[in-house]
Amino acid sequence: MTDEEFTVEVEGEVIHLRGDLDANTAPLLDDAVRGVVESGAERVVLDLAEVAFVDSRGLRSMVQARGPAGDRDVVLRSPSRAAARILEITGLEAHFRIET
């Protein structure tokens, strides 16, 4: 949890997230993922190092980043404590490539 505003920065195939990824901010991630995919990138990297909070809607965005068939390569890079925790709680960590 943070007082900072949620921000999304795209750098090639890498999407840097900062702040609380929740029901209100997750659509911004969806847009960013769409942009990266449309740019022709072969994989999507989500940099979660500065994510302070993740709720189920945020998780859904990560899941959806894998594409409709769930076969797109999505890397979760440096998950923060909060991000790692909810991925573990939900068992979703097994469905992503996680780079620490």
Next chain:
Amino acid sequence: MIDDDEPVGTEPPAFDVTVAGARTGPTVWLRGELDLHSAGRLRTVLHDTLADPGRTVTLDVAGLTYADSVGLSLIVAGHRRATSEGGRLVVRDPQGPIRRVLDVSGLLEVLEIEDTSDADPSDLPDHLLVWLNGFEDRVDSPVLLDDELVPDFSLPVWLARVHDGYPDAVTAAVFGAGADTGERVARTLHGHGVRRFRGDTTPTSLVDLRRWADAVVAGEPGVDVDVRERIVLVVSELAANVERHAPGWLLVDLAPFDGAVLVGVTDSRPVVLPRRPEQAAGLAWRGGLDVVRSVCDGFGLVTRPRTKTVWATIGTIGAGTTEEAT
């Protein structure tokens, strides 16, 4: 639900509707008097049970002691609707006065009647969905719901009428916790020592709410970082659900509860009950309530005429106060 105080003599007329058995087609038990007052509940039940075209719905009327023209026309309408959609509405075991009125009105020929020799209206299965739309229900003991009828949380679901200390509460469903938990939860939410957040479902509110919850539980004895994060997560998930499914105002309560922390999120939509969303590609996980389930010890809901509360307990619930259902 199987209540012993059958109306006799001067007892006021009572009416019970019970539904069970989702797998093969539901059975609806009617007990008491079906008249203008109670017809609304039958209408709701028939509407819901006949929503899937082609099903066979059994209407057990053995316990019905009276039916007026409104009630009968509902049954006839249900029969027409079912048959027009390739399904059936079976009227089972009409007795005494009900059989006579069906006979006199010619409905015995119109409806599909089934007579079973050993009909016993009190012979209900173990897993039930009890319909509690009306206040007049006299359900005093918790009932195990058929979890198939409640979106599949694959947990035993208890339902009890809450009438002690929280008089406007109609039902409390408890997922995966002991039978009396719902009632005690409702009492706790109504009592002292509750920290309350009033807000609405705007984006600002969700952030403020998390900050508030974190600050409230930060100083509580026995609440470590792990419990604190779980509480904040649950508060946020439940409030986000309100934002999505029941927009308007919301109240969030935090209260000590048997050594755990009780989170209650109240909104203005009593009829929108929690559901699991569709599965995402290849994943068992299905969304917010799965998250809530993963981090809480018990959760459930309390519905009232104009509001509902979805609640969860987080932390360790004191030994001997709830019976762990599996």
